Amino acid sequence: MCMFLYKVETFIGEGKVAKCKKLGTDQVVAIKIIWGSGQMEINALQGFSQIDADDHNLVKFMESFKYKKYTCIAFEALDQSLLHFMEKRDFHPLTVDEIRTITWQLIVALKGLKSINLVHCDIKLDNIMLVDQGSEPFRVKLIDFGLAEKIGHMRTGAPIQNICYRAPEVILGLPLDQRVDLWTVGRLVEDDLHCLDKTKLKELEQLVDLLKRMLMEDPSKRISPSEALHHPFFTMGRVQPTAGRWRDYIFRLARSQPELLVFGE
Template identity: 55%
Template sequence: MAVVAKSPRERKVEKFLGEGSFGRVAKCKKLGTDKVVAIKIVSGSAQTEINLLKELSKIDGDKHNLVKMVDCFRYKSYTCIAMELLDQSLYDFMRERYNQPLTVEEIKTIAWQMIVALKGLESINLVHCDIKLDNIMLVDQVSEPFRVKLIDFGVSDKITNMRTGCLMQNMVYRAPEVHLGLPLDQRVDMWSLGYVLCVLYTGTFIHGWDSEYDIIRAMVNIFFTKTEENSGKKLWKLDTPLQQSLKTEKLVSDRFDFWSFDQLIPDHLEAAKKREVEQFVDLLKRMLMMDPSKRISPSEALRHPFFTLGRMQPTAGSNNTKPAAVEVHQQHEATQATNVPQRPAAVLQESHKPEKKPGRIQQQRDAIKNHQGARRKRNPATQQNRDFGQRLQTEAEIRRRRF
């Protein structure tokens, strides 16, 4: 294996963990010690990312669930950023369990930690700009289930530097104000996180995912009410699926699988469980407000009943180096968290392989190739579990791009 630095920072590359448009990430061991780190190897200087990571060091990375930079150095023409070694991303975790949705308790643990992370970023006027399944890492799923950290600040920016009309974020997780070219601030991160939580709960994307048109059309149908043509008002009109298909020569289905967040609440639940799901859905609605001025802030989110109503109790960490997450306790009165509570010992449910079916992209390609105008037939009973793996593979292609 190669050695990626000269003394006194010599590290042996044990294996490569991943790669993208930014470069590669390698698991490295410092020679003469047992210390292992993840090193991001980037072409060029990567000075912007290094500066942002140094900015992050102003706040406690463990307390705020943010990845910590250990070191940075040059190796030949590359910049190497050494960071703490974590376990795996939520993207890989979901794929390995065949995209089986997480329980509400498991999602609560992740949500709390990531909202704490957003609050930490807000305190130093920093916006992540690329929150998605890939960039939320499990720290050690075996010893500390669902303890997570936010990683990859390669496209992050200061709030004051965000420009109106700037295209950012992965398309699937992109906030509506980015799609529409409106003023931007830290609230784009809250939208992306809300969408991540929704994916973890449903095991699938709740709107179209292969084009900006599909995404915007889904937003229109979910969040807006149609106005009568003869209202006398001058209105913007979105293309019909047929009009968009003719423009792009790509088949667009006119069927929506998701019309309302209330669809996420199962009909048959015992009262206490149903109330918890209702609180979760209410939090999602507030995180995914189309109007960013009405979107919930990190501080408000941490006080939301989903976390506080008769469930939360602050618990000190066992030591100063172990980060805090969420520990759920039964109690008679709600207690406002003054510290970051500890994490529950979440139980990972056994997953089952779904029957493999053609992905949505392949269905579209086949339909276009055969010049068929017919709509794709899908089985409503299996719609919720349709091949999310194919979607994630498409997202894997999308995530290689930097917007």
């Protein structure tokens, strides 16, 4: 099956995403196939042109096109979802350093989205992708912006977010903004990325304190992404560099905001 310049190699998951190769090249991409226009998601993705998606841990949008009655959206190909990774290890707890690395990246992603007035509205383990677990351990990116909304355009009472991670203001029908995403990341870390590393009690205490601030029921009292990145869980711990661009990204942060990163003991 060919879609213009792409040849489908295999379908992923429920068949809504295809792993494709661009004809005449060795470039492999992921193509999301949507019935209908998919215009809301395309609009959200086009907003990434205002920031560096890679630096903000957001999936790279390449192009969109029509195929018969479907809309096809091409993205960079990534490794596997965090859900798939956790399922393969039977949800065995992560280390505190692994949790720190993932949480840091997700909060950086939220900071980037806030800068372009965008709210994801559907963060969950299967919408967080490991870039390449072999070469860049626990380097993650946020994907699937099908429910994304502009801040200020969010409708009270809208059925957004997975029910397991739904913010109180969504449930109660209160005014909504970007703080719903921070709540979701907090619940996801608390519920799904367990840590039983009893050798690092101080760091676990810092993690618990960060989660308490992310999970304030009153959104006006909830910590912001910028504030969260200055929390002791990050500033007193270690956000571990890995290979490739994630390593380069961490080093750039170390130069521009050295107070946020501490490497070594």
